[in-house]
Amino acid sequence: MINLSINNQKISVEPGTTILDAARELNINIPTLCNHPDLCVAGNCRVCVVEQTGARTLIAACAMPVAEGMDIHTNTLKVRNARKHIVELLLSEHRSDCTKCYRNQKCELQSLANEFAFGDTIFLDLVEDHQYVIDRSSPSFIKDDSKCIRCQRCVRTCTELQHISAIAVANKGMHQKISSFHDKPMSHVVCTNCGQCVNRCPTGALVEKTYIDQVWDAIYDPDKHVVVQTAPAVRIALGEDLGYDPGERVTGKMVTALRQLGFDSVLDTDFSADLTIMEEGTELLTRLRKTLVEGDEKAALPMFTSCSPGWIKFIEHKYPEMLDNLSTCKSPQQMFGALAKTYFAQKKKLDPSSIVSVSIMPCTAKKYEADRPEMRSSGYKDIDFVLTTRELAIMVKQAGIDFRNLEPSHYDSIMGESTGAGVIFGATGGVMEAALRTAYEIVTGREVPFKNLNIMPVRGLEGIKEASIKIENCTDDWKFLEGAELKVAIAHGLTNANKLMRMVRDGNSPYHFIEIMACPGGCRGGGGQPIPTNEEVRTKRMVAIYAEDEHMELRKSHDNPDVIAIYEEFLGEPNSQLAHELLHTHYTEREAY
Amino acid sequence: MEKRGLNKVDLIFEEIDLKEVLTAAYNMPQAEIIQKVLDSGLKGRGGAGFPTGLKWKYAAAEEDTDKYIVCNADEGEPGTFKDREILDRVAYKVYGGMVLAAKAVGARSGIVYLRGEYKFLLPQLLEELVKFHKLIGEIGYDFSISYRMGSGAYICGEESALFESIEGFRGEPRNKPPYPTKSGVFYRPTSINNVETLVTALMVIKHGPESYSQLGTKDSRGSKVFSISGDTPSPGIFELELGMTVQAFVNEFGDGDTKAVQVGGASGFCVPRKRFEDTIIGFEGVPTGGSMKLFNSSRSMYNVLHNYLDFFAEESCGQCTPCRVGCQQLLKGVQKVKKGEVKSIYLNELVKLADTMKVASKCGLGQSVGNAFKTIVENFREEIIY
Numbered sequence: 005m006i007n008l009s010i011n012n013q014k015i016s017v018e019p020g021t022t023i024l025d026a027a028r029e030l031n032i033n034i035p036t037l038c039n040h041p042d043l044c045v046a047g048n049c050r051v052c053v054v055e056q057t058g059a060r061t062l063i064a065a066c067a068m069p070v071a072e073g074m075d076i077h078t079n080t081l082k083v084r085n086a087r088k089h090i091v092e093l094l095l096s097e098h099r100s101d102c103t104k105c106y107r108n109q110k111c112e113l114q115s116l117a118n119e120f121a122f123g124d125t126i127f128l129d130l131v132e133d134h135q136y137v138i139d140r141s142s143p144s145f146i147k148d149d150s151k152c153i154r155c156q157r158c159v160r161t162c163t164e165l166q167h168i169s170a171i172a173v174a175n176k177g178m179h180q181k182i183s184s185f186h187d188k189p190m191s192h193v194v195c196t197n198c199g200q201c202v203n204r205c206p207t208g209a210l211v212e213k214t215y216i217d218q219v220w221d222a223i224y225d226p227d228k229h230v231v232v233q234t235a236p237a238v239r240i241a242l243g244e245d246l247g248y249d250p251g252e253r254v255t256g257k258m259v260t261a262l263r264q265l266g267f268d269s270v271l272d273t274d275f276s277a278d279l280t281i282m283e284e285g286t287e288l289l290t291r292l293r294k295t296l297v298e299g300d301e302k303a304a305l306p307m308f309t310s311c312s313p314g315w316i317k318f319i320e321h322k323y324p325e326m327l328d329n330l331s332t333c334k335s336p337q338q339m340f341g342a343l344a345k346t347y348f349a350q351k352k353k354l355d356p357s358s359i360v361s362v363s364i365m366p367c368t369a370k371k372y373e374a375d376r377p378e379m380r381s382s383g384y385k386d387i388d389f390v391l392t393t394r395e396l397a398i399m400v401k402q403a404g405i406d407f408r409n410l411e412p413s414h415y416d417s418i419m420g421e422s423t424g425a426g427v428i429f430g431a432t433g434g435v436m437e438a439a440l441r442t443a444y445e446i447v448t449g450r451e452v453p454f455k456n457l458n459i460m461p462v463r464g465l466e467g468i469k470e471a472s473i474k475i476e477n478c479t480d481d482w483k484f485l486e487g488a489e490l491k492v493a494i495a496h497g498l499t500n501a502n503k504l505m506r507m508v509r510d511g512n513s514p515y516h517f518i519e520i521m522a523c524p525g526g527c528r529g530g531g532g533q534p535i536p537t538n539e540e541v542r543t544k545r546m547v548a549i550y551a552e553d554e555h556m557e558l559r560k561s562h563d564n565p566d567v568i569a570i571y572e573e574f575l576g577e578p579n580s581q582l583a584h585e586l587l588h589t590h591y592t593e594r595e596a597y
Numbered sequence: 598m599e600k601r602g603l604n605k606v607d608l609i610f611e612e613i614d615l616k617e618v619l620t621a622a623y624n625m626p627q628a629e630i631i632q633k634v635l636d637s638g639l640k641g642r643g644g645a646g647f648p649t650g651l652k653w654k655y656a657a658a659e660e661d662t663d664k665y666i667v668c669n670a671d672e673g674e675p676g677t678f679k680d681r682e683i684l685d686r687v688a689y690k691v692y693g694g695m696v697l698a699a700k701a702v703g704a705r706s707g708i709v710y711l712r713g714e715y716k717f718l719l720p721q722l723l724e725e726l727v728k729f730h731k732l733i734g735e736i737g738y739d740f741s742i743s744y745r746m747g748s749g750a751y752i753c754g755e756e757s758a759l760f761e762s763i764e765g766f767r768g769e770p771r772n773k774p775p776y777p778t779k780s781g782v783f784y785r786p787t788s789i790n791n792v793e794t795l796v797t798a799l800m801v802i803k804h805g806p807e808s809y810s811q812l813g814t815k816d817s818r819g820s821k822v823f824s825i826s827g828d829t830p831s832p833g834i835f836e837l838e839l840g841m842t843v844q845a846f847v848n849e850f851g852d853g854d855t856k857a858v859q860v861g862g863a864s865g866f867c868v869p870r871k872r873f874e875d876t877i878i879g880f881e882g883v884p885t886g887g888s889m890k891l892f893n894s895s896r897s898m899y900n901v902l903h904n905y906l907d908f909f910a911e912e913s914c915g916q917c918t919p920c921r922v923g924c925q926q927l928l929k930g931v932q933k934v935k936k937g938e939v940k941s942i943y944l945n946e947l948v949k950l951a952d953t954m955k956v957a958s959k960c961g962l963g964q965s966v967g968n969a970f971k972t973i974v975e976n977f978r979e980e981i982i983y
Contacts, residue, residue, distance in 0.1 A: 090953070133929075173916075
């Protein structure tokens with residue numbers, strides 16, 4: 005253990021601990037900006053400088069490991085003066101149009117300014133010296149360099165967590181900036197639109213492209229029937245932006261709030277998540293049958309899940325040779341969209357052209373997905389607008405809804421029923437668990453052999469997880485699987501996905517079925533979730549998701565009555581002709597650079 | 598205060614029998630080489646002045662079979678051109694210093710990081726390297742040197758940014774600790790030394806530390822190669838004993854009208870005429886990596902300062918706030934003062950900013966911007982304002 009003193013308080017910590025973490029153990033707050041618990045230490049904003057007795061310079065608390073006998077002071081005059089200068093310097097290169105900014109009152113620079121740099125600054129405005137052009141080319145987010153303070157969180161996110169490097173540092177000195185490949189628009193580079201950078205940007209330099217006003221317009225249009233669906237991971241995170249602690253489940257209140265906002269039908273993406281399981285599970289079993297029984301070499305295994313649009317764009321760019329391995333299922337959002345303007349319209353006797361389909365997602369890539377040309381199988385744009393969890397919270401506030409005191413209510417019928425299997429789509433491993441609950445039962449006629457249906461090996465936050473299930477005592481239809489061991493793997497975060505993909509590409513993968521989610525932790529850690537999102541918050545959201553699952557009466561997708569109904573009344577059976585037309589698609593290769 | 602007069606020396610460019618020196622060194626224990634360099638009092642000649650023997654000692658103490666000797670030949674300080682001359686004339690001595698360092702710390706690989714603008718030297722340097730590899734092979738050394746080219750960024754002269762550049766990344770300084778002797782290029786124990794330091798260390802082994810430490814003062818042992826430019830009748834490269842006053846220097850190299858000497862380049866200190874007599878060129882006074890620029894009364898110190906700040910605003914890597922934004926503020930600030938758009942008292946605020954940059958920047962670049970700024974503004978305030 006290393007002994008040191010911080011503000012005259014003694015502490016012993018493990019070697020390798022940073023001064024910042026040691027101070028936190030003493031409940032001494034040192035302000036930070038470029039630091040983010042998900043990312044490697046940068047030590048470049050210098051907001052966290054502290055004074056070490058005997059040292060010539062101040063030191064960055066986030067980057068300095070403790071040493072025996074250190075005498076650290078976090079609040080000396082020298083430190084305060086430097087910190088004030090540093091915050092003011094950042095403000096001088098940042099376009100401070102705070103009242104108009106999307107991140108107003110949710111900006112880390114603004115908070116620091118409140119603490120350290122209120123009043124007149126001595127520094128000169130540097131924004132006017134640059135020719136900034138706002139990049140609005142992506143359907144998912146906006147990049148405004150005039151608000152960028154070069155903390156490089158976005159760059160580290162894109163490189164470390166996502167293995168993409170869509171954005172990187174370019175130029176030096178006063179010309180230094182966060183740029184894309186050849187400075188091309190974000191829509192024209194290898195970017196998955198995952199929004200992890202947006203979630204980590206401390207200012208308004210990277211924000212989601214918002215469609216709140218368009219949604220309000222639709223709601224107030226008397227000729228439109230506005231259908232809203234909410235993704236599984238929204239209900240366990242929305243509360244964070246409305247005053248709750250992370251991990252609070254607000255499903256019922258959210259449904260009530262959506263009605264009060266004026267949505268005409270409040271439905272659940274969990275329904276189409278269950279539907280995805282029926283389609284994808286059937287597809288997997290079909291591929292297994294083709295491979296094992298019919299010897300069809302074209303039936304590509306392992307099969308990859310296709311729910312995460314960030315992951316879809318990743319494979320299109322990076323591993324297009326394996327696109328055949330991708331499940332042909334659309335994501336739950338898009339299945340829902342295709343059905344909203346067909347099946348739902350018929351049932352409700354609505355003209356599909358009058359339906360506006362809105363989805364609330366923990367995701368920014370979903371905005372991109374909704375715009376894809378493949379997503380118009382209803383004859384219309386299947387999903388009209390996608391809002392993030394954060395945007396929904398803004399709408400709730402705009403409408404003056406007293407969220408905390410709302411009476412919980414239940415989703416509308418037809419496409420509003422869900423099961424625990426649909427709920428756990430919001431966590432990494434959830435699609436796999438839901439699929440196994442159903443597929444195992446189809447094949448054996450029995451429930452998966454796990455206590456309370458909780459398939460623990462696929463849960464958790466490890467980057468890559470694997471599990472295997474031995475299939476025994478099959479029903480007659482599935483005898484060919486008797487004794488087989490179904491091997492599955494799960495990756496979340498594209499850096500982990502890339503590792504797994506290399507194994508598959510190099511022929512070192514023993515797996516039959518692989519679930520990949522673009523974001524760390526799966527959808528609960530999505531780019532559209534409340535800020536901050538980090539390991540601690542993701543863990544709390546995970547606990548909430550599994551609690552939500554446990555509380556559901558129905559836990560298996562094939563038990564969902566709305567799903568049973570839609571097959572009986574409309575689709576026929578899983579992977580039917582109509583199901584293929586509406587619920588499946590194919591993706592195409594994109595440039596690697 | 599110990600002072601020395603102006604004394605020209607010929608150590609660096611002296612032709613030697615490299616085989617003889619390296620054969621002697623080959624039979625010397627590791628610890629003995631390090632002790633001799635420690636005893637000589639040699640401090641790094643690139644500018645920062647870290648004791649060379651200590652650096653080797655730290656690197657030698659690391660238990661790793663994969664260690665590196667890096668020769669920092671990214672000579673980028675404005676007004677410095679002595680490493681170019683050394684490489685041009687006595688490259689074999691540079692290589693000799695590298696193999697000596699390798700022997701001392703237990704390294705088998707060496708890398709010369711050569712300033713991009715010195716590419717024209719590369720053919721002759723590689724030719725010399727072939728001979729060198731043959732020579733040390735005959736003696737029995739297990740060591741080889743390769744070259745990496747810089748691409749023009751000043752920051753890549755900073756040791757950890759240089760490592761990043763060698764590794765193929767953007768040249769940005771790393772957080773320290775860990776220091777290079779523990780984790781340097783490729784995150785291996787590394788001794789990174791300036792071109793001149795390596796040659797000097799070789800000469801310490803040749804002549805012995807006692808003889809070498811006769812030269813110079815207690816804090817600044819030995820001699821140093823100076824790059825002399827500006828308003829002087831005799832610009833060029835001169836090897837001088839350390840410890841002379843600026844006055845003694847100006848007496849030799851001035852044009853009779855010297856009003857200031859910039860010691861140590863853009864990151865160094867400006868010494869005005871009134872301080873010539875009591876300022877020693879060395880670590881006890883104004884340290885220098887070799888750049889000596891003389892200014893006579895025809896020069897505007899505003900232009901001098903503007904030029905330096907312009908340089909730093911461009912050459913900061915842009916990574917840390919105090920340096921990236923601070924340089925721009927200093928530059929824009931003096932422009933506004935000169936134009937009368939802000940009051941002259943604004944210079945006081947800029948001096949405070951320079952102090953913050955000195956203590957809060959991530960690396961030596963940002964920490965040293967304030968040197969020139971403060972010494973010019975304090976001594977030539979009226980030239981900045983009017």
